[in-house]
Amino acid sequence: MDYNVYIPKLAKIIEIKEEVGGSRPIKSFRTHFINKNDFSHRCGQSAMISVLGKGESMISISSSPLVKDYLQFSILKMGRVTTALHEMQVGNVIGIRGPYGNGFPIEEWKGKNLVFIGGGIGLAPIWSVLNTALGKREDYGDLILIYGARTSKDLVFNDELKELKKKITVFLSVDVEEEGWKEFVGFVPQNVTDKKPSPKNSITVTCGPPIMIKFVIKALKDLGFEDEQIYTTVENKMKCGIGKCGRCNIGKHYVCKDGPVYSWAQLKNLPQEY
Amino acid sequence: MEKILTKKSFSKWVKKLESYKIYAPVKNDDLWNYEIIDIPESIQPDYPNTVLSPKKIIFPQREIFLEFKASNEEGLEVKEILPEERPAIIFGVRPCDARALTLTDNVFKGDFEDPYYWKRRNQTILIGLTCNIPPSFDCFCLSVGGSPHSKDGLDILMTDLEDKYYIESLTKKGNQLINLAKDCFEEPKVMDKKDLEKIQANSEIQIKRQIKDIKKIPKKLKGMFDTPFWDKESLSCIQCGICTYLCPTCHCFDINDEVASSAPLKGKRVRTWDNCQFPDFTMHSSGHNPRPDKASRLRQRILHKFQYFVELYENFQCVGCGRCISKCPVGIDIIEVLDKVRDYGL
Ligand SMILES: Cc1cc2nc3c(=O)[nH]c(=O)nc-3n(C[C@H](O)[C@H](O)[C@H](O)COP(=O)(O)OP(=O)(O)OC[C@H]3O[C@@H](n4cnc5c(N)ncnc54)[C@H](O)[C@@H]3O)c2cc1C
Ligand code: SF4
Ligand code: FES
Numbered sequence: 001m002d003y004n005v006y007i008p009k010l011a012k013i014i015e016i017k018e019e020v021g022g023s024r025p026i027k028s029f030r031t032h033f034i035n036k037n038d039f040s041h042r043c044g045q046s047a048m049i050s051v052l053g054k055g056e057s058m059i060s061i062s063s064s065p066l067v068k069d070y071l072q073f074s075i076l077k078m079g080r081v082t083t084a085l086h087e088m089q090v091g092n093v094i095g096i097r098g099p100y101g102n103g104f105p106i107e108e109w110k111g112k113n114l115v116f117i118g119g120g121i122g123l124a125p126i127w128s129v130l131n132t133a134l135g136k137r138e139d140y141g142d143l144i145l146i147y148g149a150r151t152s153k154d155l156v157f158n159d160e161l162k163e164l165k166k167k168i169t170v171f172l173s174v175d176v177e178e179e180g181w182k183e184f185v186g187f188v189p190q191n192v193t194d195k196k197p198s199p200k201n202s203i204t205v206t207c208g209p210p211i212m213i214k215f216v217i218k219a220l221k222d223l224g225f226e227d228e229q230i231y232t233t234v235e236n237k238m239k240c241g242i243g244k245c246g247r248c249n250i251g252k253h254y255v256c257k258d259g260p261v262y263s264w265a266q267l268k269n270l271p272q273e274y
Numbered sequence: 275m276e277k278i279l280t281k282k283s284f285s286k287w288v289k290k291l292e293s294y295k296i297y298a299p300v301k302n303d304d305l306w307n308y309e310i311i312d313i314p315e316s317i318q319p320d321y322p323n324t325v326l327s328p329k330k331i332i333f334p335q336r337e338i339f340l341e342f343k344a345s346n347e348e349g350l351e352v353k354e355i356l357p358e359e360r361p362a363i364i365f366g367v368r369p370c371d372a373r374a375l376t377l378t379d380n381v382f383k384g385d386f387e388d389p390y391y392w393k394r395r396n397q398t399i400l401i402g403l404t405c406n407i408p409p410s411f412d413c414f415c416l417s418v419g420g421s422p423h424s425k426d427g428l429d430i431l432m433t434d435l436e437d438k439y440y441i442e443s444l445t446k447k448g449n450q451l452i453n454l455a456k457d458c459f460e461e462p463k464v465m466d467k468k469d470l471e472k473i474q475a476n477s478e479i480q481i482k483r484q485i486k487d488i489k490k491i492p493k494k495l496k497g498m499f500d501t502p503f504w505d506k507e508s509l510s511c512i513q514c515g516i517c518t519y520l521c522p523t524c525h526c527f528d529i530n531d532e533v534a535s536s537a538p539l540k541g542k543r544v545r546t547w548d549n550c551q552f553p554d555f556t557m558h559s560s561g562h563n564p565r566p567d568k569a570s571r572l573r574q575r576i577l578h579k580f581q582y583f584v585e586l587y588e589n590f591q592c593v594g595c596g597r598c599i600s601k602c603p604v605g606i607d608i609i610e611v612l613d614k615v616r617d618y619g620l
Contacts, residue, residue, distance in 0.1 A: 005386045006339050006529075006543075007354050034348050052342040052350060053533045053541055078559040093349040210562070236564060237556050239529050242386035245548065246526030247555050252582035257385070271499045273564045 005242055008050045008095025010034045014070060016090055019156040020149075025077045026121055026156050027086055028062070030070040031094065039096070041065055042103035043129040044233065044261050048241045049073060049085070050095030057081040058238040058256070061099060062124040064131035071096070074124040074156060100241040101260050104129050104205065104231065113141035115197040117216050119188045119208025120149050123156050125233055125260075126207050134167065144197055148173035148188040152181060171195050189215035192223075199225045206232045210274065217264055227265035234260045234267070234274045250274055275443040277452060277459040278466055279432070284439070288365075290455040294399070295362040297331060299324050308364060323409035323595065327371040327522035328364050332394045333378065336546045339390070339529065344538040355542075357393045363451070367402045370415045370593040372427035374522035375400070380587045381525050390545070399447045404433040406473055408480050412596025414609060417485040420593050422477035433470055440470040483596070485612050495581040497620050504569035507611055510604040511568050515549040517598035517606070518575065523591045526550055550574050576611060 015030040033039065041047070041061050048056045063072035077086045088094070106129060114133055118126045126145075133140045145164065149155045151174050164170055173184040173191040184191045189212065197204070204225060206216045213232050220230055236248040236255045243257035250273045253259060262270075279287060288296070299321045300309040306324045308331060338355045345351040375395070382388040382395075405413070405422035415421055425431050429448035433440040440462065443449050452459060462470075485491075498504075518524045528548040533541040548555060551571050557563040565571050583591035592608070599607045 004354050004356075004389045006389075007352065010348060010350055010352065012349075052352065052543075053531050053536065053539050055531050056529065082559075091349075095350075095352065235558070237558050239527070239548075243384070244381055244386070244388060244525065245528070246550065246578075247548070249578075249582070251577075252585045273570075 006097070006240075008048065008056075008097045009037055009039065010093050011071070011096050013088055013090055013092050013094065016088070019074060019158070020154050022153060024154070025086060026074060027077075028072055028074040028156075029085065029088075029094075030063075030072050031096065032070055033096070034093070039071075039099070041071075041099035043106055043132050044104035044125055045099040045101045046125075046241075046260070047071070047073070047096050047098035047100065048238075049075075049081070050097070051081050051084040051088075052095060054084040055081045056095075056097075056239070057085075058100070058241060060125040060128070060233075062127040064128050064135060066132055066135040074121065074127070076121045098241065100256055102258065104261050106132060109203050110139045111141065111201075113198075113200075113202040114143050115202055115204040116143070116145045116147075117188060117192060117204060117206040117208075118145070118147045119212040120154060121156065122206075122208030122212070123147055124207075126205060127157065129205060141201065143168040144171070144195075145169070146171045146173075146188065146191055146195060146197070148175070148184070148191060150175045151178060187215070188212050189219045192216055192219040196223060199223060199229060202229060204230050206230070210235075227268060228263055230264035231261060232264065232267065234262060236274055275441075275449050275452060276462050276467075277441040277443070278462045279439045279441050279459055281437055281439070283458040287455045287458040290458070291363060291451065293361070295360050296365065297328070297362060298365040311365075321366065321409070323368060323597070325597075325601075326520060327374060327595065327597070328367055328400070329371070329374060329378065329522045331362070331364060332375060332398060333382075333391055333525065336544055337390060339543045339545055341540075341542050342531075343540040350539075357390060359397070361397045361399070362394075363399045363401060365401050365403075367400045367428065368405060368409060368595070369402050369422060369424035369426070369428070369431070370413070370420050370595045371522050372400050372402050373415075373420050373424055374427075374593045374595070376427040377523045377583075377587070377589060377591055377593070378525050380589075399429045399451060400427060401430045401432060401448075401451075402428040404431060404474060404477055406434055406477055406480075408477075408482075410596045410600055412483060412599040412607075412609075413481050413594060414483040414485060414596060415594035416478060416481050417483075417488050418590045418592050418594045422481060423474040433473055435466065435469050435473065438466075440466060483609055485609055485616075487616055488590070488612070490616055491612055492581045492584045494615055494618070494620075495577055498615065498618060499573070499577070501618070501620075503614070503618060504573040507606070507614070508568040508572035511551070511572060511606060512604055513551055513553070513568060513571075514603060515551045516601050516603065517608075518549045518551055519547060520597040520601055522593060522595055522597070523579070524550075526555070550578070572606075576608070576615070580612065580615075 011031040017028045020026040059073045239245040241256045243254040248255040297308045382391040429445045431442045579591040
């Protein structure tokens with residue numbers, strides 16, 4: 001036992017970006033470890049973020065493993081820990097332990113088209129895979145992003161999305177009609193049905209609120225996607241992140257350790273406990 | 275190694291163990307519990323079952339993980355707080371409670387070893403006592419793979435032969451304790467061995483409660499996730515959580531920060547036992563709760579112990595100590611629940 005799994009490594013916040021304002025604000029944080037260490041993550045893995053004095057929260061690492069200068073987290077303000085994070089300034093120190101979880105099996109996806117489907121803050125875990133696929137563009141076929149939020153103001157990574165449109169196909173949506181909005185109006189699953197991504201040689205990755213995931217999977221099945229082509233992430237309440245505190249399980253699976261990434265072929269056989 | 279220890283020599287032996295921290299069952303206000311003992315003579319290994327199992331010594335109800343404080347240099351300082359270095363002996367451990375630790379071991383090892391658990395576990399020696407008569411009416415160890423003289427997880431098993439103890443040392447650690455006071459022990463005679471066998475065989479007959487055909491249960495439970503069975507069984511549950519807090523195999527916990535001063539920041543991160551019978555246990559900040567009612571939480575308790583754990587570690591996560599039965603304020607009886615599961619028509 002050469003290291004203590006519960007002790008966070010200290011990291012400095014080097015950049016904060018306000019992604020979304022209003023009553024459900026989202027901020028992105030870029031961080032730098034204070035001491036050199038061997039932290040390295042795979043796409044779709046998360047980390048336990050500490051605000052000492054407030055507690056810990058599991059947050060997806062939204063930067064690609066190809067980025068070596070910083071780790072990025074994009075965080076929706078919810079309760080104790082995330083509110084404290086939203087009050088932090090550049091230069092403040094947080095704790096990070098991890099990375100945790102299985103991550104996306106992107107090595108198996110080489111040569112395939114990737115269809116990313118996200119809602120709201122769900123773009124955070126997608127961002128890491130999407131940018132990795134962009135960084136190794138020749139390894140993958142077509143890349144498509146279908147992303148939506150309640151209003152255009154609730155879309156995260158807005159500036160980056162504009163850049164992204166120059167490189168890959170991006171379909172955006174907002175839930176309700178608004179002035180000046182030229183793209184799709186409606187929920188994300190409806191946009192999926194509307195844009196009809198082809199199942200041929202494709203993998204889909206869906207992240208977002210549970211209800212959205214449910215209807216996206218239905219839409220994908222209707223379009224002819226097989227269960228094995230559909231990947232999603234599961235969110236359950238977490239404390240330890242390492243399969244010991246006992247709260248995040250679905251059947252014998254601990255989402256923190258064995259998840260959060262599941263193919264629909266796996267997930268549909270597990271009890272509905274998420 | 276097998277030895278005989280007369281009751282007169284017992285305290286002589288324990289005195290030789292002075293350098294260890296010694297725990298033994300102590301009666302306080304009609305309740306028995308493991309406490310640290312100063313005066314070796316006061317160890318009395320004849321007792322009904324303790325309210326809390328020795329789990330509380332290896333995996334305490336509250337323990338400090340780390341301390342943090344504001345610092346000038348990096349803004350923040352974090353200091354790991356590991357348990358103290360002092361070998362401990364627990365006397366009078368019931369065989370079921372020792373087996374329970376071999377089950378929680380599965381959880382705390384693996385890819386992410388738990389340093390707090392293992393620091394205590396590795397420096398604790400378990401000296402068990404055969405249950406000549408069951409310490410509770412609700413004992414059912416035989417049904418779940420244990421027995422009143424099970425050696426699993428123990429370093430030494432003592433069996434009371436009236437005026438003396440039959441000592442079975444099972445590990446190196448056990449042998450060391452005996453070698454510290456060799457002159458206290460005698461070699462067992464043929465008669466002693468016969469008495470031991472008689473008492474141990476008789477101890478099994480004394481166990482009155484059992485779950486028949488328990489091997490069928492894991493598979494049966496698999497098909498019962500979405501049945502109304504759980505609504506009915508959980509109806510009287512008042513969500514007190516006693517069943518899981520007192521369980522020697524339950525390991526769920528919470529991690530929280532306790533702040534002594536906010537400016538300058540100073541505090542501790544602590545682990546405390548948590549409980550799958552509480553609504554908050556799984557409730558997200560959004561209010562969404564994957565286990566939103568008593569039925570889903572009772573189902574989790576039963577399925578974890580008798581299906582998921584079996585799938586993961588090929589053992590029931592239950593040692594048959596009976597605590598959850600005797601202490602449940604509304605009389606929910608895990609044996610009865612499992613009997614009904616076995617007989618449930620699907
Ligand atoms: C694998 C995974 C990845 C996630 N990635 C992101 C992300 O990239 N961005 C983001 O904004 N949010 C993410 N979340 C959700 C985020 O963890 C919760 O919103 C956050 O923990 C709420 O903490 P709080 O202290 O602000 O809220 P409180 O309500 O005060 O919660 C108290 C504690 O309960 C636990 N908790 C409560 N709700 C959740 C939850 N939904 N999931 C996990 N633990 C919870 C946490 O330990 C939290 O500190 C992710 C969750 C999981 C499981
Ligand atoms: S001890 Fe009984 S009442 Fe209390 S939570 Fe357990 S089953 Fe429910
Ligand atoms: S978060 Fe503790 S077991 Fe998964």
